[in-house]
Amino acid sequence: MKAFYQDFKLGILGGGQLGRMLIQACTNFNVHTCVLDKDANAPCKELASNFSVGDITDFDTVYAFGKGMDLLTIEIENVNVEALHKLQEEGVTVYPQPDIIDVIKDKRPQKQFYLDNDIPTAEFVLVENREDVKSHVEFLPAFNKLGTGGYDGGGVQRLENETDIDKAFDAPGLLEKLVDFDQEISVIVARNVSGEVVAFPAVECVFHPEYNLVDYLFAPSEVSKEIQDKAEKIAINVIESFGMVGLLAVELFVTKEGDVLVNEVAPRPHNSGHQTINANLTSQYEQHLRAIFNQPLGATDIIRPSAMVNLLGEPGYTGPAIYAGLDELLEIDGAAIFLYGKQETRPHRKMGHITILDEDMVRLKEKVELVKNVIKVIA
Numbered sequence: 001m002k003a004f005y006q007d008f009k010l011g012i013l014g015g016g017q018l019g020r021m022l023i024q025a026c027t028n029f030n031v032h033t034c035v036l037d038k039d040a041n042a043p044c045k046e047l048a049s050n051f052s053v054g055d056i057t058d059f060d061t062v063y064a065f066g067k068g069m070d071l072l073t074i075e076i077e078n079v080n081v082e083a084l085h086k087l088q089e090e091g092v093t094v095y096p097q098p099d100i101i102d103v104i105k106d107k108r109p110q111k112q113f114y115l116d117n118d119i120p121t122a123e124f125v126l127v128e129n130r131e132d133v134k135s136h137v138e139f140l141p142a143f144n145k146l147g148t149g150g151y152d153g154g155g156v157q158r159l160e161n162e163t164d165i166d167k168a169f170d171a172p173g174l175l176e177k178l179v180d181f182d183q184e185i186s187v188i189v190a191r192n193v194s195g196e197v198v199a200f201p202a203v204e205c206v207f208h209p210e211y212n213l214v215d216y217l218f219a220p221s222e223v224s225k226e227i228q229d230k231a232e233k234i235a236i237n238v239i240e241s242f243g244m245v246g247l248l249a250v251e252l253f254v255t256k257e258g259d260v261l262v263n264e265v266a267p268r269p270h271n272s273g274h275q276t277i278n279a280n281l282t283s284q285y286e287q288h289l290r291a292i293f294n295q296p297l298g299a300t301d302i303i304r305p306s307a308m309v310n311l312l313g314e315p316g317y318t319g320p321a322i323y324a325g326l327d328e329l330l331e332i333d334g335a336a337i338f339l340y341g342k343q344e345t346r347p348h349r350k351m352g353h354i355t356i357l358d359e360d361m362v363r364l365k366e367k368v369e370l371v372k373n374v375i376k377v378i379a
Contacts, residue, residue: 183254186272213348235248311377
C-alpha cells in the first residue's frame with residue numbers, strides 16, 4: 001500500500017458524525033478523504049475532500065465508489081458488504097474486513113461467534129419471527145433484539161412475560177436473557193495489520209432511561225482494577241478472535257457476581273470513545289487511522305478524568321436547530337462542545353456531544369448534571 005499522506009484516497013462509507021470526527025483526525029495525517037452518504041447534507045459534507053451522494057446499502061453505488069479508492073473503511077455497519085467483498089477480490093484494501101462486517105452487522109451470527117469462541121456473553125436463543133418468540137415464552141424476561149437494522153437504541157425491546165409477546169419483533173432476531181448487572185462499561189481496542197493490539201481504559205456508560213442509548217459516560221470507569229483487567233483481556237480476545245484490522249468497541253456488562261459479559265461490538269469509532277479526543281494521549285479516531293494504515297498504535301493513557309454527555313434533540317421540537325444555553329455551557333470550566341453539523345433537530349437525535357475534564361470525580365459528576373440542565377437543543 002502506498003503512503004497514506006500523498007496521492008492516496010481514503011474512502012469512508014457513511015457521512016455521519018463518526019465520519020466527521022474521523023476526517024478531522026485525517027487532516028493531521030494529510031489524508032485525502034472521499035465520503036459516500038445518501039444524505040446530501042450529511043455531517044461530513046463540508047469537511048470531506050470529496051463528498052458523493054449515494055446509498056451505501058446499494059451494491060452498484062458502493063462498488064462504483066470503491067473502485068477509485070486506495071483503502072475503504074466504514075463509519076456504520078449497515079453497508080453493502082457484497083460490494084466490499086468484490087472490491088477486496090479486485091485488489092482494493094478494505095478495513096475492517098468484509099467477512100468480519102458480515103458477522104458483526106447481524107446480531108445473530110455475532111452472538112454465535114462469541115459462543116463458538118468461548119467469549120463470555122449472556123444466554124440467548126435465536127428466533128425467526130413473533131410466532132417463534134411465542135415458543136420460547138419460558139425464556140422470558142429477556143431482551144428481544146432484531147438481527148439487523150438496529151442503531152442508536154433501535155431494534156431492542158424488553159419482553160417481561162407472555163403478555164408482552166404481541167409487541168415482539170416479527171423478523172429474524174434473538175432473545176437475550178436479562179442480565180442482573182451493576183454497570184455497563186465499554187472498552188475500545190485497536191489492531192493494526194501487523195497484529196499489534198492496544199486497548200483504551202474502560203469507560204462507564206449511563207444509558208438514557210427512555211431512549212436506550214448512552215446519556216453520558218465517565219472515563220475512567222470506577223470498577224475495580226480486577227474488573228478493568230478482565231474487561232480489557234476480553235476485548236483484546238474478541239478483536240484477536242476476529243483477526244480484525246481497525247477499531248473495535250466492545251460493550252460489556254459487569255454482573256453483581258463480578259463476571260464480565262460481552263453485550264455487543266461495533267467495528268468502527270464509537271460513541272463511548274468521543275472523550276478520547278480531549279482526554280487521552282491518542283484519540284479513537286487517530287487510533288483507527290493508525291491501525292488501518294498499519295502504523296504503530298498510539299498510547300491510550302488518560303490525560304485527565306473526563307465525562308462525555310450526548311447532546312440530544314429535545315422532545316417536542318423538530319426543525320432548524322437552536323442550541324439554547326450554549327453561552328452558559330461555555331462558562332463551565334473544562335467543558336468543550338462538539339456540534340455535528342446537523343441543521344435539523346428532532347426528538348432524541350444526536351446533535352453533538354460535550355466533553356468535560358476535571359481531576360476530581362465528585363466535581364466531574366456535578367458538572368455532568370449542570371451540563372445536562374444548561375444546554376438544550378430546540379427549534
